[in-house]
Amino acid sequence: MMRHRRLDLRHGRVDLSHGAGGRASAHLVDDIFLPAFDNPALARGDDQGAFDPPPGRLVLSTDSYVVSPLFFPGGDIGSLAVHGTINDIAMSGARPLHLAAAYIIEEGFPFADLARIAHSMGQAAKDAAVTIITGDTKVVERGKGDGLFITTTGVGVLAPGLDLSASHARPGDAVILSGNIGDHGIAIMSTRQNLGFATDLKSDSAALHTLVATMVRTAGPSLHVMRDPTRGGLASSLNEIAQTSKVGFRLDEKAIRVRPEVAAACELLGLDPLYVANEGKLVAIVAPEAADALISAMKAHPLGREANRIGFVTEDTEHFVQVATSFGGNRMVDWLAGEQLPRIC
Amino acid sequence: MSALKHIDEYRDGALARGLAATIAREAVPGRRYHFMEFCGGHTHAIARYGIEDLLPSNVVMVHGPGCPVCVLPIGRIDDAIRLATRPEFILCTYADLMRVPASRGTSLLTARAAGADIRMITSTLDAIAIAEAEPRREVVFFAIGFETTTPPTAIAIQQARDKCLSNFSVFCNHVLTPAAIRAILGGGELVRVDGFIGPSHVSTITGTAPYTALVEDFGKPIVIAGFEPLDVIQAILMLVRQVNDGAARVENQYARLVTPEGNRIAQRVMAEVLTLRSSFEWRGLGDLPDSALRLRDEYADLDAERRFEIETIPAADNPACECGVILRGIKQPADCKLFGTVCMPATPIGSCMVSPEGACAAHWSYGRFRTVARQPTA
Amino acid sequence: MCLAIPILVEAVLPHQMAWVTLGGVSKIVSVALIEEVRVGDYLLIHVGYALARLDPEEAAETIRLMHEAAIPGLAA
Numbered sequence: 051m052m053r054h055r056r057l058d059l060r061h062g063r064v065d066l067s068h069g070a071g072g073r074a075s076a077h078l079v080d081d082i083f084l085p086a087f088d089n090p091a092l093a094r095g096d097d098q099g100a101f102d103p104p105p106g107r108l109v110l111s112t113d114s115y116v117v118s119p120l121f122f123p124g125g126d127i128g129s130l131a132v133h134g135t136i137n138d139i140a141m142s143g144a145r146p147l148h149l150a151a152a153y154i155i156e157e158g159f160p161f162a163d164l165a166r167i168a169h170s171m172g173q174a175a176k177d178a179a180v181t182i183i184t185g186d187t188k189v190v191e192r193g194k195g196d197g198l199f200i201t202t203t204g205v206g207v208l209a210p211g212l213d214l215s216a217s218h219a220r221p222g223d224a225v226i227l228s229g230n231i232g233d234h235g236i237a238i239m240s241t242r243q244n245l246g247f248a249t250d251l252k253s254d255s256a257a258l259h260t261l262v263a264t265m266v267r268t269a270g271p272s273l274h275v276m277r278d279p280t281r282g283g284l285a286s287s288l289n290e291i292a293q294t295s296k297v298g299f300r301l302d303e304k305a306i307r308v309r310p311e312v313a314a315a316c317e318l319l320g321l322d323p324l325y326v327a328n329e330g331k332l333v334a335i336v337a338p339e340a341a342d343a344l345i346s347a348m349k350a351h352p353l354g355r356e357a358n359r360i361g362f363v364t365e366d367t368e369h370f371v372q373v374a375t376s377f378g379g380n381r382m383v384d385w386l387a388g389e390q391l392p393r394i395c
Numbered sequence: 396m397s398a399l400k401h402i403d404e405y406r407d408g409a410l411a412r413g414l415a416a417t418i419a420r421e422a423v424p425g426r427r428y429h430f431m432e433f434c435g436g437h438t439h440a441i442a443r444y445g446i447e448d449l450l451p452s453n454v455v456m457v458h459g460p461g462c463p464v465c466v467l468p469i470g471r472i473d474d475a476i477r478l479a480t481r482p483e484f485i486l487c488t489y490a491d492l493m494r495v496p497a498s499r500g501t502s503l504l505t506a507r508a509a510g511a512d513i514r515m516i517t518s519t520l521d522a523i524a525i526a527e528a529e530p531r532r533e534v535v536f537f538a539i540g541f542e543t544t545t546p547p548t549a550i551a552i553q554q555a556r557d558k559c560l561s562n563f564s565v566f567c568n569h570v571l572t573p574a575a576i577r578a579i580l581g582g583g584e585l586v587r588v589d590g591f592i593g594p595s596h597v598s599t600i601t602g603t604a605p606y607t608a609l610v611e612d613f614g615k616p617i618v619i620a621g622f623e624p625l626d627v628i629q630a631i632l633m634l635v636r637q638v639n640d641g642a643a644r645v646e647n648q649y650a651r652l653v654t655p656e657g658n659r660i661a662q663r664v665m666a667e668v669l670t671l672r673s674s675f676e677w678r679g680l681g682d683l684p685d686s687a688l689r690l691r692d693e694y695a696d697l698d699a700e701r702r703f704e705i706e707t708i709p710a711a712d713n714p715a716c717e718c719g720v721i722l723r724g725i726k727q728p729a730d731c732k733l734f735g736t737v738c739m740p741a742t743p744i745g746s747c748m749v750s751p752e753g754a755c756a757a758h759w760s761y762g763r764f765r766t767v768a769r770q771p772t773a
Numbered sequence: 774m775c776l777a778i779p780i781l782v783e784a785v786l787p788h789q790m791a792w793v794t795l796g797g798v799s800k801i802v803s804v805a806l807i808e809e810v811r812v813g814d815y816l817l818i819h820v821g822y823a824l825a826r827l828d829p830e831e832a833a834e835t836i837r838l839m840h841e842a843a844i845p846g847l848a849a
Binding site: 399400401402404410413414416417420434436489517518519520521540541543544546547550594595596597599600621622625626629632648650651652653654658660661664 | 775776777778779781795796803805806807808815817819820821822824825827828829831832834835836838839840842843844845
Binding site: 244245246310313314317319375376377378379380381382384386387388391392393394395 | 399402406407408411412435436442443444445446447448449462463464489490491493494514515516517518521540544624740741742750751752759760761762763
């Protein structure tokens, strides 16, 4: 670390010099990111991070995070960026190893907020036993970026014999959900003034890879598909899988758990919880004979306590996702074109 | 799911099946019962809970036009887009309108993408707050809805007057329920309706009195029903019983929230601020007399139509679009050639597909997997 | 139609407003259209305004009538 006058983390702001690749950029890394991510690879000060890959097939995933507001109940854009990409890796059954993190920062962004977000990322990575070994920062002019955008890319390793894919769902497979749905989306919406509601609900943002590790150990090749239903909610994930695997789904509405706050907020806004985002849940499609053992194993894990079988895969040339309502009638869960908007009608 | 008081009790599946069994027992075999649910919200509830799956095959629901988004003419959305694209204007709208297709492939959503300042709000209170916060901008509230949604608009107009807001106005498209029911019943087409499920929340404002004239004039029963699935099923049973008795009365199934006189304060506020238009175009139903409201002359300065000299240019629907007859219950969504081919929620051609409670959208979203052929309505 | 649901009044606020809650979610709404709002009332809320007060006796009667009319014991 170079000696320099420390950045004023309390009052200072990012300016265009911090993205120019010169001394100011280095100061930003030294004073904000290095302390937060503290690991030997990063401390070498290179533009890349090297690692020895463990045996097995490698998995790579990337995702960009543009959430607004940056700080929300239960997390922030930083922890979300770590959890989200870890989860993308984990949905293949792979064990996540390392992350790269790229930041696009708007001129004028407070150091205090950046430090807070960096700290949050570092903590999330540490808790997940994943290291952020390389990164990049750019600064754009005021007005050209919504405060901060983060892109994280992750690499993981797959145990042999595992081949999960959205195309592998088979008629008769069981559909298992790890917990209640809609927490993240509603927590975010509660921060939006124009939606006019308040709640103590927190985002469920969490790293799912240790839950996945338990599931892989228990069910192994019986696991056909795993997906974390983020934007678009459970309904969108299942519709995608239905199209890719060319199957249908039959779900049981009573089995899908929704917190009272999520149910209430959805009633107020005219939203369907099936389409509301989650950041700490997964849906697994597994051979039917492996379902019970899998659910037991999931329930033994803190992130799977509410794991539940919610339905099964069907033969269906139309690839419909259907739900048996509590009335005994059926309804469809359609694949939305855009996002769900609140309604008054 | 969780326990929401005064909501969950009316979603009890076992009770629903029990009531449906009673309907099946009391519906006379060989006799067909066609009931129209006027309200889009009832259309949505029927589709969402698969209520038609529970009814005997000789009790058929016909979907009505009670969806204010669906009956808003394209020309009025064009007007709103024109206002929104004017510099310094802010258009406030309920989110329901964002995706409604207007002329030439536009919508409020595309207009916003092109730079218009369009703000989604969930209450007129927000529109007033925006006008107060942005005194140098011209704030227009795009008002739609039946009698339920009208009192909040009237209050906003009064608030704007009380606060002496000079930068606030309302583009008023509020419409009235009894006129639409009258148009359907007196329409002269071959729509067969033996009774109506009357609107839930409109009735909390109007009371049950306005329906008496309709029942007297046309001799068909009207049962005001709550919005939850058990309310709808109970109302269908009440209609079956009236039809069997040869009766035609107004009954109130939603007595926990609807009173005979309605909300007097709301009625007074509306009367102070708004007045009847002689005629107003309803998409799919044509021009209906005494069916819509505008601001009173004393409030002309808050009336966007007068303030900005809006002259609506009527825009025609796609000639192949069957929304007009679907809104009147004469045809069903699957009867329209455009349904599911060109016209889908992602690419709606007509109004019935745009709003989630339009007959076509509801059928697409919730019911199109039904392979059982529907019975014809005529 | 008009999306509206009955919500519990937890506090009456100045300027004809009220604090209402449903299942752990709270809102501040206008009660300008309702006379004499009391804590404990259930109000029908639509676009941020209370439109009507729920009558719990009528509600109980409605449920009672439903049970009376339903053919019991159908757990299809």
